[in-house]
Amino acid sequence: MSGNRLDKIDLAALGPMTTAEAIAFLNGEDIDVLRAQQQERDEIAEEADRYKLVSPPEWPSLEFNWDLSASAQRFALDGCKPESFATSFSNGLRLGWVSLKEFDAKLSRINRRALVELWDVGDKEKLAMAIAYISRGKPITPPLVHPIPAEKQVCFGGGNHRYTVAKFSGQIDLPIYADPGEAERIAAIVTVRWA
Structure with missing residues (x-):
């Protein structure tokens, strides 16, 4: 050899x-x-274990480091491989910004969380990991949003825990990604400032 x-x-x-x-x-x-x-x-x-079941006022200070680079877009979908992303979204994703309060009101009930159910809905481990990850200033990708036109709502294709941390840490605005072909339908449901 x-x-x-x-x-x-x-x-x-x-x-x-x-x-x-x-x-x-x-x-x-x-x-x-x-x-x-x-x-x-x-x-x-290990750090995430300290945040599990902790109420938002006791979370560490969170400064979101939104990674808006084209190369990071695939992370909007949890666990998406580069080849799969390239096949499904050959032109990439469209970036927009929404008012978290307005967005939350239009979010499907299956994705929306109230404070009383913060740790009862979804995956406790993933939520605690998201808190720990964001607290370290690590780059984080915006969630992927899809429209549900018949119900005048939106839902997540990935990023529910990222949204939850943003919502309960007091963020005012939330960056979102959308399939370019769905952007117009999303904007008909919630106000989006497209980049």
Whole structure:
């Protein structure tokens, strides 16, 4: 195997690898970067445990670092792979800003949360993780919104927990993403300042 990438790397120096690390290594990824990312995820998860079931006034100070870059748009849909996003949204998503109060009034009941049900609806782990992630100033992608014209409402295609943290942390405006083909129908339901 002369000339192989494995010939140039001291595998012993990398130490024991998890299965995920071994696969990443074989795919040419940097193990040190992967380990640093995992350590950060572990720290965020540990911090998130402190916020679980905590009322919003006791949350840390939250400064939203909205990532509006084209490369981050796929994160509007939870767990969307780059290839899948490129196939579904070849022209990308359209960015707009809404008044959170008006938007909340037009949001489908299946997505909207009241304070009394803050920790009873949705995934407690994801909500606590979103609080911890945002508290660190990490870049966060706006939620993806779809219209429900028959009911004059909107719903999420991804980002329910991001919206929930924004709502209960007192944000005034919320950035949203929309499929460009649905933008006009969304704007007929809620006022959107399109970028």
